[in-house]
Amino acid sequence: MAEGALNYDPSKNYDDQTCAQQRDIEKAIADEQPLVSDILSFDELKTEYQDDEIFKLKIDDLKGRYKHMRKTRGDGNCFFRAFGFAYLEQLLNNNTDFPRFKEIASKSKDELVALGFPQFTIEDFHETFMEVIEKVEKKCTNEEFYQLYTDQGISDYFVVYLRLIVSGHLQKEEDFFIHFVEGGRTVKEFCNQEVEPMHKESDHIHITALTAALGVNIRVEYMDRGDTPKCNQHDFPDGSRPSVYLLYRPSHYDILYP
Numbered sequence: 001m002a003e004g005a006l007n008y009d010p011s012k013n014y015d016d017q018t019c020a021q022q023r024d025i026e027k028a029i030a031d032e033q034p035l036v037s038d039i040l041s042f043d044e045l046k047t048e049y050q051d052d053e054i055f056k057l058k059i060d061d062l063k064g065r066y067k068h069m070r071k072t073r074g075d076g077n078c079f080f081r082a083f084g085f086a087y088l089e090q091l092l093n094n095n096t097d098f099p100r101f102k103e104i105a106s107k108s109k110d111e112l113v114a115l116g117f118p119q120f121t122i123e124d125f126h127e128t129f130m131e132v133i134e135k136v137e138k139k140c141t142n143e144e145f146y147q148l149y150t151d152q153g154i155s156d157y158f159v160v161y162l163r164l165i166v167s168g169h170l171q172k173e174e175d176f177f178i179h180f181v182e183g184g185r186t187v188k189e190f191c192n193q194e195v196e197p198m199h200k201e202s203d204h205i206h207i208t209a210l211t212a213a214l215g216v217n218i219r220v221e222y223m224d225r226g227d228t229p230k231c232n233q234h235d236f237p238d239g240s241r242p243s244v245y246l247l248y249r250p251s252h253y254d255i256l257y258p
Helices: 014-032 043-048 053-063 076-091 097-113 118-137 144-148 150-174 172-178 189-195 204-214
Strands: 069-072 219-223 232-236 243-250 252-258
Touching: 043 053, 043 069, 076 097, 076 144, 076 150, 076 243, 076 252, 097 118, 097 150, 097 204, 118 144, 118 150, 118 219, 144 150, 144 204, 150 172, 150 189, 150 204, 172 189, 172 204, 204 219, 204 232
Parallel strands: 219 243
Antiparallel strands: 069 252, 219 232, 243 252
């Protein structure tokens, strides 16, 4: 008999127990980490890896090419949270791309409804999404933007809507993306399981879909354990000139400032 079977108690609800443990973990993360940090130097990142010679070399590489960074909360939403903050902060300080982006954002709700998303479900998320964008349009201060974006309720609604945009694009371009979905799932099943739920981590397929849906180019610097002392770069889409720069370290995304 397996050791785990000896400890199995049929009177316990293990699903509830697992959910409770997950909530405790999320609360601990929330208590320790802001949604988006203040601007930080790379020396602070280096203290996390003070005994890791490979990562210290890669941080030195980043220091030579970027001015500073912001950390994001490690709650599974870090890619969407980091992207939203970095891009809107950029629009706040240089709004040449703003009219194009606002038009896409405004039309996105009707496009999602046309794809079969229930209007009553997405309406509140879209409304909050547009409220944040309109605050940027009115040129709020950087401090006001930071306070707005790091409000838990507002920030989570913004992240949810970015997830819906990605889901919509994946389903609209199903014939292309089906080749990148593993496990014999349909694109819709993948979206239901890996894109739309909060706290689900993001991968290449999410980034590819987001850049295509919004027309915003992203560069990701991958801090991995490869032999080279430099981080590997990947631009989405390939060959594009990036406007948002993100750092990926194992299972996590942060914001970079070139």
